Amino acid sequence: MIRLSAITPSGPVQLGNYLGAIRQWAAEGTAEDVYFISDLHAMTTSHNPARLRSLTREQLAVLIAAGVDPRSVCVQSDLVRELGALTWVLECTCTYGEAARMIQFKEKSAGRDSVRLSLLTYPVLMAADILLQGANEVPVGDDQAQHVELARVLARRFNGTYGEVFAMPRSVVPQTAARVRDLADPTRKMAKTAPDSAGTVFVLDPPDLVRRKVKRAVTDDLGVVRHDPAGQPGVSNLLEVLAACTRKEPADLADSLPDYAALKDAVADAVVEELRGVRERTRALLDDPAELDRVRAHGAERARERAGHRLDAALRMSGLG
Incomplete structure:
Protein backbone atom coordinates (compact mmCIF):
# COMPACT_ATOMS: atom_id res chain seq x y z
CA MET A 1 0.00 0.00 0.00
CA ILE A 2 1.29 3.44 -0.97
CA ARG A 3 0.41 6.54 1.04
CA LEU A 4 1.02 9.98 -0.41
CA SER A 5 1.35 13.24 1.55
CA ALA A 6 2.66 16.67 0.68
CA ILE A 7 3.71 19.94 2.24
CA THR A 8 3.51 23.21 0.31
CA PRO A 9 6.39 25.72 0.56
CA SER A 10 4.13 28.71 1.17
CA GLY A 11 6.19 29.58 4.25
CA PRO A 12 8.78 28.12 6.62
CA VAL A 13 7.93 24.83 8.35
CA GLN A 14 6.27 25.54 11.68
CA LEU A 15 5.74 23.59 14.87
CA GLY A 16 2.25 22.43 13.88
CA ASN A 17 3.56 20.96 10.61
CA TYR A 18 6.28 19.12 12.50
CA LEU A 19 4.26 17.76 15.44
CA GLY A 20 1.10 17.16 13.42
CA ALA A 21 2.57 15.46 10.37
CA ILE A 22 6.32 15.37 9.68
CA ARG A 23 7.31 13.65 12.93
CA GLN A 24 4.71 10.99 12.21
CA TRP A 25 5.91 10.52 8.63
CA ALA A 26 9.36 9.84 10.03
CA ALA A 27 8.10 7.39 12.65
CA GLU A 28 5.53 5.45 10.62
CA GLY A 29 6.32 6.01 6.95
CA THR A 30 7.77 3.29 4.71
CA ALA A 31 9.99 3.42 1.66
CA GLU A 32 6.87 2.73 -0.43
CA ASP A 33 5.17 5.92 0.73
CA VAL A 34 5.59 9.23 -1.06
CA TYR A 35 6.27 12.54 0.72
CA PHE A 36 6.82 15.50 -1.54
CA ILE A 37 7.28 19.25 -1.42
CA SER A 38 4.49 20.64 -3.60
CA ASP A 39 6.24 23.70 -4.99
CA LEU A 40 4.05 23.76 -8.11
CA HIS A 41 0.99 24.16 -5.89
CA ALA A 42 2.60 27.24 -4.32
CA MET A 43 2.33 29.04 -7.67
CA THR A 44 -1.47 29.35 -7.79
CA THR A 45 -1.17 32.81 -6.20
CA SER A 46 1.45 35.55 -6.51
CA HIS A 47 4.86 34.38 -5.30
CA ASN A 48 8.51 35.38 -5.21
CA PRO A 49 10.59 32.92 -7.30
CA ALA A 50 13.74 33.17 -5.17
CA ARG A 51 11.76 32.68 -1.96
CA LEU A 52 9.87 29.72 -3.42
CA ARG A 53 13.16 28.06 -4.39
CA SER A 54 14.65 28.74 -0.95
CA LEU A 55 11.60 27.47 0.95
CA THR A 56 11.51 24.33 -1.20
CA ARG A 57 15.11 23.48 -0.30
CA GLU A 58 14.45 24.29 3.35
CA GLN A 59 11.42 22.01 3.51
CA LEU A 60 13.32 19.19 1.82
CA ALA A 61 16.10 19.59 4.39
CA VAL A 62 13.61 19.59 7.28
CA LEU A 63 11.96 16.36 6.11
CA ILE A 64 15.30 14.58 5.81
CA ALA A 65 16.56 16.04 9.10
CA ALA A 66 13.38 14.89 10.85
CA GLY A 67 14.08 11.31 9.81
CA VAL A 68 11.70 10.83 6.87
CA ASP A 69 13.13 8.10 4.65
CA PRO A 70 15.05 9.92 1.85
CA ARG A 71 13.97 7.23 -0.61
CA SER A 72 10.34 8.34 -0.19
CA VAL A 73 10.97 12.11 -0.48
CA CYS A 74 10.93 14.20 -3.65
CA VAL A 75 10.28 17.70 -4.90
CA GLN A 76 7.20 18.02 -7.10
CA SER A 77 8.80 20.21 -9.77
CA ASP A 78 11.57 17.66 -10.33
CA LEU A 79 8.85 15.60 -12.02
CA VAL A 80 7.44 18.59 -13.92
CA ARG A 81 7.68 16.87 -17.32
CA GLU A 82 5.92 13.73 -16.13
CA LEU A 83 3.32 15.67 -14.17
CA GLY A 84 2.78 18.13 -17.02
CA ALA A 85 2.06 15.33 -19.45
CA LEU A 86 -0.32 13.49 -17.14
CA THR A 87 -2.04 16.69 -16.02
CA TRP A 88 -2.89 17.46 -19.65
CA VAL A 89 -4.32 13.98 -20.16
CA LEU A 90 -6.40 14.35 -17.01
CA GLU A 91 -7.54 17.87 -17.97
CA CYS A 92 -8.84 16.28 -21.16
CA THR A 93 -10.70 13.82 -18.94
CA CYS A 94 -12.09 16.42 -16.52
CA THR A 95 -14.97 18.80 -17.20
CA TYR A 96 -15.06 22.51 -16.45
CA GLY A 97 -18.04 21.99 -14.15
CA GLU A 98 -16.15 19.45 -12.05
CA ALA A 99 -13.20 21.81 -11.61
CA ALA A 100 -15.35 24.86 -10.92
CA ARG A 101 -17.30 23.02 -8.22
CA MET A 102 -14.24 22.60 -6.04
CA ILE A 103 -14.94 24.38 -2.73
CA GLN A 104 -11.45 25.84 -2.43
CA PHE A 105 -11.74 27.44 -5.87
CA LYS A 106 -15.09 28.94 -4.96
CA GLU A 107 -13.79 30.32 -1.67
CA LYS A 108 -10.50 31.70 -2.98
CA SER A 109 -12.03 33.24 -6.11
CA ALA A 110 -15.12 34.72 -4.43
CA GLY A 111 -15.37 38.49 -4.83
CA ARG A 112 -12.26 38.73 -7.00
CA ASP A 113 -12.32 40.10 -10.53
CA SER A 114 -9.39 37.99 -11.63
CA VAL A 115 -7.67 34.84 -10.38
CA ARG A 116 -5.01 32.67 -11.92
CA LEU A 117 -6.26 29.83 -14.09
CA SER A 118 -4.08 27.50 -12.03
CA LEU A 119 -6.38 28.08 -9.05
CA LEU A 120 -9.10 26.37 -11.10
CA THR A 121 -6.93 23.61 -12.54
CA TYR A 122 -4.59 22.73 -9.67
CA PRO A 123 -6.93 20.00 -8.35
CA VAL A 124 -6.24 18.22 -11.65
CA LEU A 125 -2.51 18.62 -10.99
CA MET A 126 -3.14 17.18 -7.53
CA ALA A 127 -4.92 14.25 -9.18
CA ALA A 128 -1.84 13.77 -11.36
CA ASP A 129 0.37 13.79 -8.23
CA ILE A 130 -1.74 11.02 -6.73
CA LEU A 131 -2.33 8.87 -9.80
CA LEU A 132 1.20 9.10 -11.19
CA GLN A 133 2.63 7.52 -8.03
CA GLY A 134 -0.08 4.88 -7.75
CA ALA A 135 -1.14 6.08 -4.30
CA ASN A 136 -3.77 3.97 -2.55
CA GLU A 137 -4.34 6.30 0.40
CA VAL A 138 -4.07 10.08 0.69
CA PRO A 139 -4.31 11.46 4.24
CA VAL A 140 -6.03 14.85 3.95
CA GLY A 141 -8.16 17.21 5.97
CA ASP A 142 -11.71 18.17 5.10
CA ASP A 143 -10.51 21.02 2.88
CA GLN A 144 -8.74 18.61 0.50
CA ALA A 145 -11.01 15.56 0.58
CA GLN A 146 -12.99 16.87 -2.40
CA HIS A 147 -9.79 16.99 -4.46
CA VAL A 148 -9.03 13.35 -3.72
CA GLU A 149 -12.57 12.49 -4.77
CA LEU A 150 -11.93 14.28 -8.08
CA ALA A 151 -8.84 12.10 -8.54
CA ARG A 152 -11.03 9.04 -8.04
CA VAL A 153 -13.57 10.32 -10.58
CA LEU A 154 -10.86 10.97 -13.17
CA ALA A 155 -9.15 7.61 -12.56
CA ARG A 156 -12.46 5.77 -12.91
CA ARG A 157 -13.37 7.68 -16.08
CA PHE A 158 -9.96 7.15 -17.70
CA ASN A 159 -9.86 3.46 -16.80
CA GLY A 160 -13.39 2.96 -18.11
CA THR A 161 -12.71 4.81 -21.36
CA TYR A 162 -9.19 3.70 -22.30
CA GLY A 163 -8.31 0.73 -20.09
CA GLU A 164 -7.03 0.03 -16.60
CA VAL A 165 -4.03 2.21 -15.75
CA PHE A 166 -4.66 3.94 -12.45
CA ALA A 167 -5.18 2.66 -8.93
CA MET A 168 -8.25 4.01 -7.17
CA PRO A 169 -7.03 6.29 -4.38
CA ARG A 170 -9.06 7.08 -1.31
CA SER A 171 -8.83 9.87 1.20
CA VAL A 172 -8.21 8.90 4.81
CA VAL A 173 -8.37 10.99 7.95
CA PRO A 174 -4.77 11.71 8.92
CA GLN A 175 -3.71 10.37 12.29
CA THR A 176 -2.71 13.81 13.47
CA ALA A 177 -0.37 13.68 16.44
CA ALA A 178 -1.10 17.26 17.52
CA ARG A 179 -3.39 20.13 16.59
CA VAL A 180 -1.31 23.16 17.37
CA ARG A 181 -3.05 26.52 17.62
CA ASP A 182 -1.55 29.96 17.11
CA LEU A 183 0.08 31.10 20.37
CA ALA A 184 -1.19 34.66 19.92
CA ASP A 185 -4.67 33.67 18.76
CA PRO A 186 -5.67 30.13 19.82
CA THR A 187 -8.93 30.38 17.86
CA ARG A 188 -6.95 29.65 14.68
CA LYS A 189 -4.46 26.95 13.68
CA MET A 190 -0.77 27.73 13.71
CA ALA A 191 0.10 28.40 10.07
CA LYS A 192 3.11 29.03 7.85
CA THR A 193 1.38 32.03 6.29
CA ALA A 194 -0.13 33.73 9.35
CA PRO A 195 -0.21 37.54 8.97
CA ASP A 196 1.67 37.91 12.26
CA ALA A 284 23.90 21.18 8.43
CA LEU A 285 22.10 20.03 5.27
CA LEU A 286 21.48 23.60 4.11
CA ASP A 287 25.18 24.32 4.67
CA ASP A 288 26.07 21.33 2.48
CA PRO A 289 24.23 22.05 -0.78
CA ALA A 290 26.00 19.24 -2.65
CA GLU A 291 24.66 16.63 -0.22
CA LEU A 292 21.16 18.11 -0.31
CA ASP A 293 21.27 18.11 -4.12
CA ARG A 294 22.38 14.47 -4.08
CA VAL A 295 19.48 13.46 -1.82
CA ARG A 296 17.06 15.45 -3.94
CA ALA A 297 18.28 13.95 -7.22
CA HIS A 298 18.06 10.42 -5.81
CA GLY A 299 14.50 11.01 -4.58
CA ALA A 300 13.47 12.42 -7.95
CA GLU A 301 14.97 9.49 -9.83
CA ARG A 302 13.20 6.96 -7.65
CA ALA A 303 9.89 8.81 -8.09
CA ARG A 304 10.36 8.80 -11.87
CA GLU A 305 11.14 5.09 -11.90
CA ARG A 306 8.04 4.36 -9.84
CA ALA A 307 5.84 6.48 -12.12
CA GLY A 308 7.34 5.88 -15.56
CA HIS A 309 5.44 2.79 -16.60
CA ARG A 310 2.16 4.30 -15.44
CA LEU A 311 2.68 7.49 -17.45
CA ASP A 312 3.77 5.54 -20.53
CA ALA A 313 0.65 3.41 -20.32
CA ALA A 314 -1.63 6.44 -19.89
CA LEU A 315 -0.12 8.19 -22.90
CA ARG A 316 -0.19 5.09 -25.09
CA MET A 317 -3.74 4.09 -24.20
CA SER A 318 -5.07 7.59 -24.72
CA GLY A 319 -3.63 7.63 -28.27
CA LEU A 320 -0.35 9.50 -27.78
CA GLY A 321 3.11 8.43 -28.81
Missing part, protein backbone atom coordinates in the same frame (compact mmCIF):
# COMPACT_ATOMS: atom_id res chain seq x y z
CA SER A 197 4.45 35.45 13.10
CA ALA A 198 4.38 36.30 16.83
CA GLY A 199 2.17 33.29 17.50
CA THR A 200 3.97 30.89 15.15
CA VAL A 201 6.98 28.85 16.21
CA PHE A 202 9.06 27.88 13.19
CA VAL A 203 11.24 24.77 13.22
CA LEU A 204 14.34 26.83 12.48
CA ASP A 205 13.67 29.51 15.10
CA PRO A 206 16.64 29.80 17.49
CA PRO A 207 15.94 28.72 21.10
CA ASP A 208 15.80 32.25 22.51
CA LEU A 209 13.17 33.25 19.96
CA VAL A 210 11.12 30.13 20.70
CA ARG A 211 11.19 31.01 24.39
CA ARG A 212 10.08 34.60 23.74
CA LYS A 213 7.16 33.46 21.62
CA VAL A 214 6.02 30.95 24.22
CA LYS A 215 6.38 33.45 27.06
CA ARG A 216 4.10 35.85 25.17
CA ALA A 217 1.48 33.21 24.42
CA VAL A 218 -2.12 34.17 25.17
CA THR A 219 -3.63 32.57 28.27
CA ASP A 220 -6.51 34.09 30.32
CA ASP A 221 -7.24 35.72 33.67
CA LEU A 222 -8.54 32.58 35.43
CA GLY A 223 -5.14 31.61 36.76
CA VAL A 224 -5.91 27.88 36.70
CA VAL A 225 -3.88 25.40 34.65
CA ARG A 226 -6.58 23.16 33.24
CA HIS A 227 -7.17 21.36 29.95
CA ASP A 228 -10.42 22.92 28.81
CA PRO A 229 -10.24 23.77 25.08
CA ALA A 230 -13.64 25.49 25.06
CA GLY A 231 -13.26 27.50 28.24
CA GLN A 232 -9.48 28.04 28.26
CA PRO A 233 -8.25 27.74 24.65
CA GLY A 234 -4.87 29.43 25.19
CA VAL A 235 -3.93 27.39 28.24
CA SER A 236 -5.21 24.20 26.61
CA ASN A 237 -3.16 24.88 23.48
CA LEU A 238 0.01 25.17 25.57
CA LEU A 239 -0.84 21.95 27.38
CA GLU A 240 -1.41 20.16 24.06
CA VAL A 241 1.94 21.37 22.71
CA LEU A 242 3.63 20.17 25.89
CA ALA A 243 1.80 16.84 25.67
CA ALA A 244 2.88 16.35 22.05
CA CYS A 245 6.51 17.06 22.91
CA THR A 246 6.58 14.86 26.02
CA ARG A 247 4.23 12.09 24.81
CA LYS A 248 1.98 12.58 27.84
CA GLU A 249 -1.67 13.50 28.35
CA PRO A 250 -2.62 17.20 28.65
CA ALA A 251 -4.82 16.65 31.70
CA ASP A 252 -2.08 14.77 33.52
CA LEU A 253 0.41 17.53 32.80
CA ALA A 254 -1.99 20.19 34.09
CA ASP A 255 -2.03 18.58 37.52
CA SER A 256 1.74 19.03 37.88
CA LEU A 257 1.90 22.73 36.89
CA PRO A 258 1.01 25.27 39.60
CA ASP A 259 0.61 28.39 37.45
CA TYR A 260 0.90 29.87 33.95
CA ALA A 261 4.55 30.84 34.41
CA ALA A 262 5.46 27.24 35.17
CA LEU A 263 3.37 26.08 32.22
CA LYS A 264 5.13 28.42 29.80
CA ASP A 265 8.57 27.48 31.14
CA ALA A 266 7.77 23.80 30.69
CA VAL A 267 6.43 24.35 27.15
CA ALA A 268 9.42 26.46 26.10
CA ASP A 269 11.89 23.87 27.42
CA ALA A 270 10.02 21.00 25.75
CA VAL A 271 9.71 22.72 22.36
CA VAL A 272 13.35 23.82 22.32
CA GLU A 273 14.47 20.28 23.12
CA GLU A 274 12.05 18.68 20.62
CA LEU A 275 13.27 20.87 17.78
CA ARG A 276 16.96 20.98 18.70
CA GLY A 277 18.14 17.98 16.71
CA VAL A 278 15.93 18.71 13.69
CA ARG A 279 17.08 22.32 13.58
CA GLU A 280 20.76 21.38 13.82
CA ARG A 281 20.54 18.67 11.16
CA THR A 282 18.54 20.95 8.87
CA ARG A 283 21.16 23.69 9.18
